[in-house]
Amino acid sequence: MQDQAPRQRGRFSESKKDHPMAGFILKRLLQAVFVVLAVTLIVSFAIRLSGDPAIMLMGGGNVTEQDLQNIRQALGLERPFFVQYLDFLEGMITGDFGKSFMGGTPVSMLIANALPATLLLAFTSLIVSIVLSVPLGVYAAVNRGRWPDQMIRILSLVGLSFPNFWLAIMMVLLFSIVLGLLPPSGMEGPESFVMPALTMAIILTATNVRLVRTSMLETLSQQYIMVARSKGLRDRVVLYKHALRNSAIPLVTYIGLQFGGLIGGIVIIERVFNWPGMGTLAFDAISNRDYPVLQGTITVLALFIVLINLLVDIAYGLIDPRIRTE
Amino acid sequence: MHVSSAPSREHGWMSDTANRRSQDQALLSVRSLSVEFGKGEGAFRAVKDVSFDVQPGKTLAVVGESGSGKSVTSLAIMRLTDYTGGRITGGQVLFRPDGGEARDLVKASDAKLREIRGNDIAMIFQEPMTSLNPVFTIGNQISETLILHQGLGGRDARQRAKELLQKVRLPDADKLLDRYPHQLSGGMRQRVMIAMALACNPKLLIADEPTTALDVTIQAQILNIIRDLQQEMGTAVIFITHDMGVVAEMADDVVVMWKGEKVEQAPVRDIFAAPQHPYTRALLSAVPRLGSLKGQPFPKRTPVMVMDGGVAKPVGETHEQNTADYTKPILQVDKLTTRFDVGKTFFGRVTHRVHAVEEVSFDIYPGETLALVGESGSGKSTIGRTLQQLVEPTGGTVRFDGRDMAAMSQGERRRLRQEIQYIFQDPFASLDPRHTVGYSIAEPIIVHGLINDRKERDRRVHELLEQVGLQPQHAKRYPHEFSGGQRQRVCIARALASNPKLVIADESVSALDVSIQAQIVNLLMELQERKRLSYLFITHDMAVVEKISHRVAVMYLGQIVELGTRRAIFENPQHSYTRKLLSAVPIADPQRERAKTRIEGEIPSPVRPVGQEPAIHRMREVEPGHWVAIETDQLRGAA
Amino acid sequence: AGTLTTAVAIDPGSWDPIDTFLVDWSSAANNIFDGLTARGADMKLKPGLATSWEFLDNNSRIRFKLRQNVKFHNGEPFNAEAVKFTFDRLLGEEGRKGPQQSNYNSIDHVEVVDDSTVDFVMKQPDPVLLTKLAGYGGMIVPPKYIQEKGDAYFNMNPVGTGPFKFAEYTPKVSLTLEAFPEHWGGAPKLDKVVTRFISEANTQVAELQAGRIDVATLIPFGLAPTVEKSPNLSLISITGPTVVALRLNTKEGITKDVNVRKALIMGIDRDAIIKAVLLGHAKPIASFQSDLSFGYDPSMKPLPFDLAKAKQMLQQAKVPAGAPVRIDFRGNDATFREVAQAAAGFLQALGLKPSLQPHEPPVLLNDIIPNGKTGEAWHNAWGGWTFDYDNTAYLMYHSGEKWNPYDNDPKLNALLEKQRTMYDVKEREKVLQEIARYVADQALEIPLYNQNTLYGVNKRVKNFDAPSDRRFRFTETTVE
Amino acid sequence: MAAAQAVSSARRHFRSLELVLGLLLTVGMGLAVLFSGILFPDGGESMDLMARLTPPFQSLAHPLGTDPLGRDVLARVIVGGQISLTVGVLSVVGAVIVGTIVGLVAGYYRGIAEVLLMRFADIQLALPFILLAIMFLAILGTGIDKIIFFMVVAQWVQYARLVRGSVLALRDREFILSARAIGVGNGRIIFTHILPNVLGPIVILMTLNVANNILLESSLTFLGLGVDPLIPSWGGMLADGRTYLQTAWWVSVFPGLAIMFTVLGLNLLGDWLRDLLDPTGQTSR
């Protein structure tokens, strides 16, 4: 055993030299595991501080202490916190998050239903936001200081001034009730994506436009942009090939960071649009003190946030060869 | 003042008719070009009424001090000023690519301009490090032009790009195509830039200070390449520079610019032989000429011509710099070694080290200037930084005033930072942009508790400003409100604020215009005499070294390869590397035969896997105080 | 023929009758299951799966005659075994995990007499058992199906004897039921009933306006005019089971003094609140029950609004000006948020310093109320689903109960305990009325109003017999 | 010449639409909120159930109409600014102070502080903010102080990350190195050289977050976790007014506009302030 260890390490560093990315990804994966564990621990602990599901389950009616005791026992809540937590971890490894306190549906099934809905919504809105913010941001940067720039900047601030639920309700009023074009809620056809995705996208776009603009301004002042122009390239090529790719790094970083916030915002958007996603699931789970569902959803969400950030790091490499090859 | 109307302007130049004829044949005629930035009250004319012609296949050098409008003129030719917020407010840029009808680029449509840019007129910029887009491969960036202008397919473009890389003498062209800019050294990048610019066989190449940021040896290589290619393809070149040595080597004709105006134009020999405009004279007087102090035992201050309201006035005096006191060294460096850990494994084990400085030994005496020369990456700055305690040494001892630095207490080490001062290369970068220069100068006084009274301190700051030739009221300004030369003076004032004994000047004059450079060098020498300062003068510019130093140490790859008095090094260089450095320096004299020695190759990397220590050179003393490393194969192979 | 779509706020998660306490469960599942008894939209008790019942052995045994030829949706026959199985399950291990068991603890066990007769043997008298058998945990489930498929499967795929059978369930989205033509009460007129889960009121109303749901159940009063104004919708407002009061802290603060409590009642113009904030969709109450409730005393009148008198009483009680009155309430109840602000406005007029503390419901229910951490007053909305004052009064006023963190009144305790053992309906009613009067006399709470049940209904829905307790039964309903 | 430059640049700034608009909005809003006690001595609390939902622009008594309890919308919007701005500003100031100190230490000294910060940031990033808020407030109870405290807890990491990033970039800049070469100690370097240089991005993030936090208070009310509804706040009014959007738009639109103007004003001022903090005028706007 003892004389094996160094050899193994040697082999490892050998392979590391061949794939510098591998070590990096491994390190990030370890960090990811740590983060997800910490998140689940915090959430599991905090939710237990905030109320007893037994009373929630009894609906606050005609209950005796004995009834509560029975329920706690049936749910395994009388055990010490760490035993419950370890139990949860053990299940998690096999993908079994337990059963909902509310009705005993397996949490994994609830998540399997909700996750695609949320991811679909999150990615649609991200993509819509990118499609909106990149040309606007570039346009503002190119016209820096002139009125299109000022308009775009002021409009983006207006976009930041309304809470998402309010924006959502206004959209419903306009598109569903006044115009009768779109379904007010639910996830059915593609048309039901329009409003939720647009609402989130507007809010994301408001910040992204400014980001694109600033990083474009930075890039546009670089020498290589002048070089590209001196080659006779079209403006479009200069802006969208040479400049944008360089500006993409802060944008991609920010989008990675945004993802966590996006999930937070999704709780409210899902509620207004009655979107059967993870936000709804988690919110209801908190209201009901449905520990398994909350732990399950938060774990999966955290996993996704961490994963997205990992992807962002890898995307760096794709965008910027300086990171890839060093 | 309108020099162009003065009759003396015609001296040595063409008659009126000849002038017109040349205009008809000229590839490019710039006529009364003016460029403005900003609007209304804030408007600023960067180029005023500038006219000149470029003949096919010839090289026109544009010289002038920093900010005189050289770059703006060159950008305006291609109408690239449109993208920097500039406006062409008057004049014409007549371009005649195939001897036919001239086309005025000032009025050309965007589409027409795009056709010309990169195809008929190409440009090389000053900064090779930032001229290539970091996220695209070299191949992609060269092919782009070919695909755009010559309609080549992807594969043909790549083939052609490869040939171009070979043309600029880049080895392994095939592999290079798939590399990214950051994987190339500065010299290689600049050669890629040249390849890119020449891709479509342009009629006119505009090179805006293409070698200023490079080492002398690399500069020599690049200049050779441009010259050869120009001959081969018959390209006309506008060569922008402020280095008169380069002008002497490259140009057929010279345009001198000053404050946005053209003040003189003449064939290169005439400019050097009989400069007409006072500014040209001032410029030439400031150019350090290698070998000018031949046979003299001490460095010497000489007067510098300074422009004062349109006339050149000599400033300063001729004075021998016999200040060194060789009884007891102030600084003794013995086998100093500094390494940096780079590459680490997943578990944090170091795999590679940069051997920046390896067993370097030298002394500095009071009142003496020791110059440390060598190419980029040879470890010069690292020595300076180690002495200033900005970097931890890996081994060796440093004694200051007889005390071992390693044995010093925390407090003594802090005091040492008062006695040793460091002036950085880039004066702009080394001043905090958010504080007034007065604050920056006062800071060492404050932190070392030298003067506690506020008024007293302000007085001292004013005094320091005056010492370096600035005015007391400048204390309230911010760094960006100064010119480069002024900023460097501020940095010097700050270094002097704490009454140091030793000043480490790291490339402190390299970024400056020659005339400013000459003034700063004089200032440093003056201060040395007055305060008995010792200097460790770090630079790669051999001509300046000759002017300022008492002794010289030549560094190569982390080690000193030759150490001796100024005379010994310049008049009797022993080491092949020293000789190579000296021969690469462009000589500001068009009469002189151009150096025939071709310098190829790059300095090997100081990065080594752990365990593979570099061999330490043994030194031998060729004459008293003149030490030379015994050359190994490794070194000879590279040189 | 046709499909009717309703919306409720919450997905109960399981369709097993013993797992739930939610009204929203009942809104959907009342169509799937039958109880032994049933309650119509008029809230009157009537036969369900039992055709008749009689009390035996000094009320300690209840004998039910069961309906013949009734089948579960899966074809399994309904019989005495099924009843016994249902209650064994409810009262046994499986029932212990859910909230329903405690409602039926008065039953000792169920005995099968013959295939169509069962006896409930009682542990103790339970005057409201028959009402309880009409819903929730008492609904009859198929024994074979559950034994074969297991409880977990049953949660997601419920089978009962009701007029509609389970078709599809997507958690958090919807439940679809199909007509069960063999229902003993006759085939339903609709083909399908879809229940969607929409927790945000604005969204329910928007869906209603868009014609995508037919019946909306979550209508905060602020949105009622929106529904009323829509040409294709009608607003149904009927007396409901929910009563709302501000319960008072009798242990600490200014409300310790009964006169102060009375002054607070008189100082709040409840009629004005009903008229302006609730737009008339409520009735004033004198005790904490609706007029549908057993034990309601029509002769009891609420204390009148009298600002001057209230001020005077406060002065007499030496309540300093600006004395704090904190009201804890459920933060997510949009209607009450306004009511509370209005009430606070009146308290302010009395010279007091009211403050409102919103809570997340679990916190309020789990911690603030049971642990006596409330301010001077707290929000209590109570939907007595049995329509029996006992269900409210015992939990509210008996000492040691979770909902009664402060008061301990031996007289009240005695009265509450006494009525629980009485089977004589008239006598019991009298005791309940006495309790109500006593509570009013002690001013243990500020009775605010009996809130109407509001439905927003699309006009294409016909024969919709709106139940005040939201337990829908769509047998007769049709859509155009 | 420097003075002339400064004057001309100041004039340029003043001429800019943004500054004028920013000043107008922020100062106007600030003054109104500051003097709301004098303007509306009743604090917007007087209720008149009979005059509920009076439409705007119809009477002088209620120029912006009344809410469902017959309270004056104008008074409540002005008074409501106190809470909204307090929440927005205090939470941001708290987070900035904590985050900046941690970020400076982590970025400058590296080591364990940095590792801890980065992991902490990772964890907080992976916790959906709203869900955390719900849990946090469920445990601590609601209230303005708790909401502010929570926002500080939830947001300091943003500043810490930002500051750390800037410090890492600045650390090896030559002017920091040259300050060190002069003998300037660490504390002085951090506070006189690094801090002023990271202020620009902090100001921008701050102004964005003030807006964000005003809106967050609104979202919490929407979720039933807001503060005492008796104390008017823009967020609370906006959330409570949502049921009246079809019948009485003014109840939520005016507080919405108040938020919008404040956000606009603050951000425009923030942009301008960042330029002001940067004497070089280099940073791209």
Ligand SMILES: Nc1ncnc2c1ncn2[C@@H]1O[C@H](COP(=O)(O)OP(=O)(O)OP(=O)(O)O)[C@@H](O)[C@H]1O
């Ligand atoms: N984009 C711009 N906006 C405003 N002023 C500018 C701009 N570009 C250049 N200038 C000004 O125009 C003048 C001429 O600048 P230019 O770059 O041509 O000088 P140069 O002769 O090339 O100097 P150097 O040797 O330092 O490169 C300078 O005063 C400079 O400040």
Ligand SMILES: Nc1ncnc2c1ncn2[C@@H]1O[C@H](COP(=O)(O)OP(=O)(O)OP(=O)(O)O)[C@@H](O)[C@H]1O
């Ligand atoms: N902090 C550091 N970490 C790693 N490597 C370093 C570090 N500082 C310097 N080096 C490396 O050490 C070597 C010597 O650098 P140094 O800056 O001393 O060279 P130099 O002679 O001053 O060059 P130049 O003329 O370009 O300033 C170079 O290869 C450089 O990349």
Ligand SMILES: [Mg+2]
């Ligand atoms: Mg230039």
Ligand SMILES: [Mg+2]
């Ligand atoms: Mg250096």
